[in-house]
Amino acid sequence: MTVKSVKLNNGMSMPEIGLGTWKANETGVLAETVKKAVELGYRHIDCAKIYNNQCEIGKALKEVDVPRDELFIVSKIFQNKHRPELVPGAVDEILGELGIEHLDLLLMHWPYALVPEQDTADFAAKDLENVPIMDTWKAMEAMVDQGKVRSIGVSNFNKKILEKMLPQCRIKPVTNQVEVHPYNPEHELVKYCQQQGIVVTAYCPLGGGAINVMNDDFIKRIADAHSCTPAQVSLSWLLARGIVVIPKSNHEVRLKQNLHTVTLTSDEVRMIGQIKARERKVDPSRDIKELKWIFHEDEAECPLI
């Protein structure tokens, strides 16, 4: 199965369906999952330092029967490496864990910094530190210059941050990876990114296993009409909007299913976008009120660009 690719604003191509890997090693089978996924046709693998599983993915990458230049490997800098002087070491560490010479895409995982000592995702307001986003971004641009990274992008960036950031970028972000699914359609942000030539990548494209998208009655009705599953409807709806998807699964049958999307009618695409239920899985501002500006930009201003 060959997955179609989207063109990025730097001329590179990114497969429109990738493999998510967050919490993918909880059953200890991640290396097998990655090998199976590549065998099935996945070429885009979404990793992150904070997922603590890149060594496992690296082991699998050594064993897959596909040349490196056919793979699109993504990873993300954790917030405790935002100081510009820490970025090169963070990239080297990611490359070392994955056992590769370059990343196809490096993302700034979140638009805020944590103190260097904070190396888990379990943090408090006291662990935040002031590092301007552009300082980190310039250090990421230097990684492209050095060839360690082919392209750079952002994740969890809202429209206001992008509006301030984009005029200052020497290298434009190729993607903004954000939570998008039928219960969090992000109409305005997606439209803005696409107008700017920034591809949106949807994380939690199935609702992340926590949100009721897979059991939504309307999604189920559309799935029945297409003789497919609610997961396939959600992914097909995102792809129809020009959004790249990175579903995670440890099950072969689902890995396969998630590659086989369907063509929805334009009415179905519009109506799924009008589902009233709204729910976001990932929102650090639920615990840390200092981060309120991240997903509630009308209520609080992003402090540092």
Ligand SMILES: NC(=O)c1ccc[n+]([C@@H]2O[C@H](COP(=O)([O-])OP(=O)(O)OC[C@H]3O[C@@H](n4cnc5c(N)ncnc54)[C@H](OP(=O)(O)O)[C@@H]3O)[C@@H](O)[C@H]2O)c1
């Ligand atoms: N940038 C960020 O801040 C950020 C945040 C969150 C996630 N991400 C990335 O985005 C990826 C995807 O998000 P996610 O893993 O949170 O959620 P997701 O892909 O929306 O959902 C994964 C859940 O859905 C299940 N599933 C997979 N395929 C299915 C199918 N065909 N039918 C029914 N259930 C299915 C999986 O279970 P099984 O594994 O048991 O099949 C798992 O419980 C992550 O893995 C990570 O790479 C990035």
